[in-house]
Amino acid sequence: MKEINVVIGGPQGSGIETSMSILSKISAGKGYWILAEREYYSNIVGRHSYIIARISSERQPRSLTLPVQILAAVDAETIFTHYNDIENGVVIYNKIDEKVRLDKIPSMEDLLKLRIMNELKGLGIDPSVSGLMEFMKRERGVEPLPIDFAQILGKLSESYRLDPRQLSRYVSTIVVSAITTLLGLDEGSMKIALSSHFRDREEIVEQNFAVFREVSKLLSEKRGILKLEEPKNTSKKMLVLTGNEAVAIGKIIGGLRYQSYYPITPAADESEILEKFGLQEVQGKIFGPILVMQTEDEISAIASAIGASLSGARSSTATSGPGFDLMVEAISWAGMNEVPVVITFYQRGGPSTGLPTRGGQSDLMAAIFSGHGEFARVVLASGDHEEAMYDAADAFNIAERFQVPVIHLLDKFLANTTASIPIPKLDEFKVDRGIRYKGTGDYKRFDLSSQISPRAFIGERGAFIWYTGDEHDERGHISEETENRIRMYNKRMEKIKLIEEEVPSWRKLNLTGSTSPDFIIIGWGSVKGVALEALEKIEARTGFKGTYANLRMLWPFPRKELKEITSKLAPEKIIVAEHSYGANIASLMATDIKVDEVASIVKYTGRPMMLKEFVEALELILSGKTSRVVLKDGA
Amino acid sequence: MEPKINYRTDLWIDWCPGCGNYGILAAVLKALEELKLEPHKTAIVSGIGCSGKIAHYIKANGVHTLHGRAIPFAMGLKLANPELNVIVHGGDGDLLGIGAGHFVAMGRRNLDIVVIMHNNGVYGLTKGQASPTLPLYTKTKKLSHPNLQGQINPIMLALAAGYTFVARGYAFDGNHLKEIIKAAIQHKGSAFIDVLQPCVTFNDIYTAEFYKKVIYKLETETGWNPNVEDPKEADVKLLAALERAMVSDGRIPIGVFYSNPYASTFEERISQSLGRVYPNLHPSNSKIEEEGKNLFDEKTFEEMFKDFIVERIG
Numbered sequence: 037m038k039e040i041n042v043v044i045g046g047p048q049g050s051g052i053e054t055s056m057s058i059l060s061k062i063s064a065g066k067g068y069w070i071l072a073e074r075e076y077y078s079n080i081v082g083r084h085s086y087i088i089a090r091i092s093s094e095r096q097p098r099s100l101t102l103p104v105q106i107l108a109a110v111d112a113e114t115i116f117t118h119y120n121d122i123e124n125g126v127v128i129y130n131k132i133d134e135k136v137r138l139d140k141i142p143s144m145e146d147l148l149k150l151r152i153m154n155e156l157k158g159l160g161i162d163p164s165v166s167g168l169m170e171f172m173k174r175e176r177g178v179e180p181l182p183i184d185f186a187q188i189l190g191k192l193s194e195s196y197r198l199d200p201r202q203l204s205r206y207v208s209t210i211v212v213s214a215i216t217t218l219l220g221l222d223e224g225s226m227k228i229a230l231s232s233h234f235r236d237r238e239e240i241v242e243q244n245f246a247v248f249r250e251v252s253k254l255l256s257e258k259r260g261i262l263k264l265e266e267p268k269n270t271s272k273k274m275l276v277l278t279g280n281e282a283v284a285i286g287k288i289i290g291g292l293r294y295q296s297y298y299p300i301t302p303a304a305d306e307s308e309i310l311e312k313f314g315l316q317e318v319q320g321k322i323f324g325p326i327l328v329m330q331t332e333d334e335i336s337a338i339a340s341a342i343g344a345s346l347s348g349a350r351s352s353t354a355t356s357g358p359g360f361d362l363m364v365e366a367i368s369w370a371g372m373n374e375v376p377v378v379i380t381f382y383q384r385g386g387p388s389t390g391l392p393t394r395g396g397q398s399d400l401m402a403a404i405f406s407g408h409g410e411f412a413r414v415v416l417a418s419g420d421h422e423e424a425m426y427d428a429a430d431a432f433n434i435a436e437r438f439q440v441p442v443i444h445l446l447d448k449f450l451a452n453t454t455a456s457i458p459i460p461k462l463d464e465f466k467v468d469r470g471i472r473y474k475g476t477g478d479y480k481r482f483d484l485s486s487q488i489s490p491r492a493f494i495g496e497r498g499a500f501i502w503y504t505g506d507e508h509d510e511r512g513h514i515s516e517e518t519e520n521r522i523r524m525y526n527k528r529m530e531k532i533k534l535i536e537e538e539v540p541s542w543r544k545l546n547l548t549g550s551t552s553p554d555f556i557i558i559g560w561g562s563v564k565g566v567a568l569e570a571l572e573k574i575e576a577r578t579g580f581k582g583t584y585a586n587l588r589m590l591w592p593f594p595r596k597e598l599k600e601i602t603s604k605l606a607p608e609k610i611i612v613a614e615h616s617y618g619a620n621i622a623s624l625m626a627t628d629i630k631v632d633e634v635a636s637i638v639k640y641t642g643r644p645m646m647l648k649e650f651v652e653a654l655e656l657i658l659s660g661k662t663s664r665v666v667l668k669d670g671a
Numbered sequence: 672m673e674p675k676i677n678y679r680t681d682l683w684i685d686w687c688p689g690c691g692n693y694g695i696l697a698a699v700l701k702a703l704e705e706l707k708l709e710p711h712k713t714a715i716v717s718g719i720g721c722s723g724k725i726a727h728y729i730k731a732n733g734v735h736t737l738h739g740r741a742i743p744f745a746m747g748l749k750l751a752n753p754e755l756n757v758i759v760h761g762g763d764g765d766l767l768g769i770g771a772g773h774f775v776a777m778g779r780r781n782l783d784i785v786v787i788m789h790n791n792g793v794y795g796l797t798k799g800q801a802s803p804t805l806p807l808y809t810k811t812k813k814l815s816h817p818n819l820q821g822q823i824n825p826i827m828l829a830l831a832a833g834y835t836f837v838a839r840g841y842a843f844d845g846n847h848l849k850e851i852i853k854a855a856i857q858h859k860g861s862a863f864i865d866v867l868q869p870c871v872t873f874n875d876i877y878t879a880e881f882y883k884k885v886i887y888k889l890e891t892e893t894g895w896n897p898n899v900e901d902p903k904e905a906d907v908k909l910l911a912a913l914e915r916a917m918v919s920d921g922r923i924p925i926g927v928f929y930s931n932p933y934a935s936t937f938e939e940r941i942s943q944s945l946g947r948v949y950p951n952l953h954p955s956n957s958k959i960e961e962e963g964k965n966l967f968d969e970k971t972f973e974e975m976f977k978d979f980i981v982e983r984i985g
Contacts, residue, residue, distance in 0.1 A: 318974045327750055493956060494748060513727050
């Protein structure tokens with residue numbers, strides 16, 4: 037096999053995340069590429085969570101897909117929740133769960149329970165795990181692989197004299213061990229992955245390894261039944277990280293010195309990672325300090341980041357929708373005062389609290405148009421981990437060069453997806469601090485003699501600096517005089533044109549695919565991976581050649597570039613894809629480049645677009661059957 | 672004699688004639704002058720309203736921010752460049768109304784900044800609405816009904832929040848206020864000064880005539896010593912300050928309520944967590960590039976981010 041798709045599910049708090057980390061490390065250690073996303077409720081313990089992963093021997097997977105070939109279930113709820121997500125594969129589960137009946141699972145949402153109950157009734161299946169297994173075996177080509185968890189844990193408890201109450205911690209290792217056994221991965225790689233995950237805690241590594249051996253022994257007949265081909269990967273090392281981690285690393289390379297945040301999902305992880313890198317001494321050199329400030333709210337987060345920026349420190353804050361809304365007044369202040377500051381905006385499912393731990397792309401308009409008054413800003417979006425890392429660093433360059441707030445749009449999908457990527461080429465990460473003031477004496481922060489006034493920092497000798505949210509004169513003092521108002525206003529607004537002209541087109545938009553396409557998909561952010569892979573599939577299946585336009589700068593809107601690529605196609609051959617209801621990028625196209633009535637593929641369940649459903653949607657659109665498809669796969 | 676530094680910009684001041692803000696500005700200017708604070712190392716961070724304009728009248732760095740948010744702007748500035756002397760000016764509506772959350776959070780941190788509250792009991796620039804320090808059932812002239820919301824006791828709130836220097840001054844007792852401001856600037860940690868400021872236009876109750884009758888100075892009382900001289904007596908002094916702040920005998924004490932130089936400042940706490948390089952090495956003086964290149968090479972990258980790197984085995 038060239039690739040395998042896996043779902044690992046269980047209650048929140050049962051170590052599902054640990055299994056994701058270990059599985060990623062084993063895979064990457066063996067040279068396989070991996071992409072794994074984590075789905076979970078807004079809950080600490082008990083509700084259903086799962087990992088959906090794709091492991092490939094061919095190349096880095098860019099998207100996830102259903103059905104999978106391995107479903108590993110820590111509990112019965114996982115089997116019921118995901119029974120439609122697997123075909124021609126293996127279900128790994130706890131033998132004791134066979135007796136569990138659907139109506140007896142308290143942690144499951146009533147609405148979901150009812151829906152599945154009705155489905156099972158329609159299919160004539162007894163709503164128990166054993167009943168379902170029988171059906172899946174018969175109709176879906178699924179092989180049940182029951183494992184007696186209690187027996188394995190009992191042995192562990194005996195050998196290491198463990199408190200029985202702590203045994204649940206090892207359940208995720210049973211599951212990962214079963215998966216690695218099916219994949220035919222060796223003991224050595226398991227040991228290295230465990231050591232890497234549990235760091236120096238040797239005892240824990242040993243205990244988990246004992247679990248692996250036990251499971252491996254138990255499943256010896258199944259060893260390698262889902263073996264992957266030898267990996268084509270030739271690199272000796274890979275980065276294995278989440279989107280949050282990629283952004284944090286990008287910011288560190290980019291010279292971040294002050295990061296503020298108020299805890300919010302799915303942004304907080306980024307700040308916590310940065311905290312670990314507050315001060316580093318590497319190769320005899322000091323890196324930092326990076327101050328990470330947990331503030332009392334998001335208003336303080338953005339206001340303090342702006343304050344830090346005035347002193348010359350590269351500063352940023354990270355948040356998601358609800359927090360961003362609170363920041364808006366200060367972003368307008370930053371626009372008025374031409375302050376470089378970076379807002380890393382991880383979108384989740386809205387409106388309001390919405391789906392707080394799920395993903396979305398419905399905050400495009402908020403990022404672009406929020407804030408009172410008119411001012412220049414830049415909105416960037418990243419399509420994958422590599423882009424996210426680069427953009428997180430480059431956002432500071434854009435902010436300082438044009439002296440504007442930069443909003444870096446990401447989403448929960450990226451934040452919580454682990455990917456294996458190459459070590460970045462560091463030469464590409466330039467640091468551009470923009471025009472600095474070099475004189476002494478009569479400093480004017482808002483000097484009108486050039487469009488970008490040279491920047492001095494508060495604390496620098498020889499410059500008095502005033503800032504105010506009021507309209508101001510060149511020195512930064514309040515002025516309501518009309519001529520000055522016009523000149524200052526123009527100076528700020530004309531930056532939009534300057535940015536449009538000076539930002540290179542590769543930074544705004546990337547095209548992948550056919551140079552004379554039959555159709556074009558336009559998207560941004562996390563749509564990239566699924567769209568790119570869908571292009572290949574659809575061409576193989578239908579012969580239609582497509583191009584994906586990955587928008588990386590959403591504001592100023594890349595109208596010239598987009599106009600060029602859309603002008604040759606009929607509107608129905610232009611397909612917008614977005615995790616939203618409104619396919620909002622289409623509204624921007626309608627107003628900005630007068631391209632209207634385009635087709636769209638949208639999804640707003642909070643779950644990521646899956647490859648298979650995306651390809652099917654494309655087929656429907658390209659065959660002229662519909663111009664809008666709403667996707668809904670994934671539990 | 673070395674020449675005095677001129678801390679006054681040449682802007683015309685547009686406060687109402689007779690406004691208490693003139694007294695506060697004069698006291699601040701005098702305090703800066705006497706302490707000889709370097710103007711480029713000094714930042715006045717203000718909120719919105721009449722008091723917010725003070726940033727423009729002082730010839731140092733001035734940041735005239737948003738309503739209620741002067742403290743977080745100031746915090747970012749001070750944390751990123753701890754060499755700065757940062758003074759926050761805000762009204763009572765600014766600091767105790769819209770910005771109350773930030774006001775409290777600053778006390779928890781004990782960051783080395785000074786917060787000066789221009790306390791006039793009204794929202795002046797929006798024409799006289801009741802502010803958080805106006806007592807219940809008070810009816811100033813612009814109110815159509817007596818005030819239905821109770822007042823905050825700023826001194827008690829500051830003490831409870833953790834400010835380690837808490838004082839009250841009066842706008843028209845310039846010398847006394849100047850001395851308090853000087854002590855606040857020199858204090859190590861978050862300092863708060865509640866300045867009683869008559870608003871001649873909208874507050875016809877808390878007038879200069881009124882204050883003249885009821886104000887007395889804490890330091891003139893025998894036995895009053897707000898200074899914590901031994902860390903062990905911090906709690907006792909805090910309790911004494913709280914008690915004094917609660918007394919409602921119709922008189923209003925001004926002067927220092929509490930001063931504790933022993934509490935750790937936020938800068939010290941950060942320093943501890945950042946290997947003691949801070950505050951000498953800080954966000955605004957530490958290197959982030961070399962001739963446009965980032966500071967990382969392959970080796971440093973791989974060492975620093977080793978936890979994210981998976982090496983190929985077999």
